[in-house]
Amino acid sequence: TFEPLVFSGVQPTGNLHLGNYLGAIRRWVALQESNNCIYCVVDQHAITQALSVWGGPAELMRNTREVTAAFLASGIDAKKHIVFNQSRVHQHAELAWIFNCVARMGWLNRMTQFKDKAGKDRENASVGLFTYPNLMAADILAYRATHVPVGEDQKQHLELTRDIAQKFNTDFSDRIAELGLGVETQSGDETIASFFPLTEPVIGGPAARVMSLRDGTKKMSKSDPSDLSRINLIDDADTISKKIRKAKTDSEPLPSDVEGLKERPEADNLVGIYAALIDSDKESVIRDFGGQQFSVFKPALADLAVEKLSPIAAEMRRISADSGFVDSILKDGGERASVLAEKTLRNVRDIMGF
Numbered sequence: 001t002f003e004p005l006v007f008s009g010v011q012p013t014g015n016l017h018l019g020n021y022l023g024a025i026r027r028w029v030a031l032q033e034s035n036n037c038i039y040c041v042v043d044q045h046a047i048t049q050a051l052s053v054w055g056g057p058a059e060l061m062r063n064t065r066e067v068t069a070a071f072l073a074s075g076i077d078a079k080k081h082i083v084f085n086q087s088r089v090h091q092h093a094e095l096a097w098i099f100n101c102v103a104r105m106g107w108l109n110r111m112t113q114f115k116d117k118a119g120k121d122r123e124n125a126s127v128g129l130f131t132y133p134n135l136m137a138a139d140i141l142a143y144r145a146t147h148v149p150v151g152e153d154q155k156q157h158l159e160l161t162r163d164i165a166q167k168f169n170t171d172f173s174d175r176i177a178e179l180g181l182g183v184e185t186q187s188g189d190e191t192i193a194s195f196f197p198l199t200e201p202v203i204g205g206p207a208a209r210v211m212s213l214r215d216g217t218k219k220m221s222k223s224d225p226s227d228l229s230r231i232n233l234i235d236d237a238d239t240i241s242k243k244i245r246k247a248k249t250d251s252e253p254l255p256s257d258v259e260g261l262k263e264r265p266e267a268d269n270l271v272g273i274y275a276a277l278i279d280s281d282k283e284s285v286i287r288d289f290g291g292q293q294f295s296v297f298k299p300a301l302a303d304l305a306v307e308k309l310s311p312i313a314a315e316m317r318r319i320s321a322d323s324g325f326v327d328s329i330l331k332d333g334g335e336r337a338s339v340l341a342e343k344t345l346r347n348v349r350d351i352m353g354f
């Protein structure tokens, strides 16, 4: 069987927000207690969007350092685990090319995130935005990672990663066996030899999909033009409180059980955020606040969010002030990641006949 290994990443595209924190980074911190983990600032993904969105070289470097500082400030241990930025390890791009030739057009045509991000002007989207999920598969499989903690929006990309791994394993099974590179895995009742694991997404908890504070039908996102729609990790206490106070809701009090949140996306979202911040579930929040008005619940949520997020923001500022320190973390992590990725790529080249 494959050694358990956790991999995940965040794009350095600015406006790191509560959804990124609760849906991803905070859960990475929990996983590092009992797993080997690799956490990556995926800077080559950032450039799939328009130049006006990723902002050019200076902005990319600034955002890369900021995301790294957020990882460290949230409690990621860069000594015990690996923290680096993607572009330092060229093996990701090399493997992505191979995966461009493994993945089928039809598979990528089904990706809903491409449709969302490309919008109506699809002719003008970068080719990289279309093939982005292949690079993401390469990020993960360059380390033969078994588990990827992500928000719910990434579920489809993880399924594609498994499809790519599966097709590679099957297409080259004879060669993998001949070179003795297969790892025994269970496939139904059969034991087969695979080169790549079928990576499991680790999705869940009350904040797997944090919604916009202005529109309960849209996810909280870095690219939402309304700053009131999201809580940024670097927001100060007053800004956090203001945004929660202004969050869109209906006018009913909170329901007396979680079933009552079903048709109320805004209430459900705020309760989910509260639950994630206290590391619990929606049931326990409803036990405490069921029947209460938002005029009571919102200030409690604001206080809680400030209590949990302010120390992280302060630590991010402290860490960011020393860009030499952040760069040294990325350089060290990049060197350690390169050794692991090159080991995989050497095998992949042998399997492919390069």
Ligand code: ADP
Residues within 6 Å of the ligand: 009, 010, 011, 012, 013, 019, 020, 021, 022, 023, 024, 149, 150, 151, 152, 153, 154, 207, 208, 209, 210, 211, 219, 220, 221, 222, 223
């Ligand atoms: P974004 O989607 O904000 O541009 P990324 O694509 O860099 O950010 O995603 C980084 C991580 O944050 C991914 O694991 C993603 O699933 C997670 N994530 C992003 N938005 C949300 C959200 N609104 N709720 C929960 N998780 C999210």
Ligand code: NA
Residues within 6 Å of the ligand: 153
């Ligand atoms: Na995303």
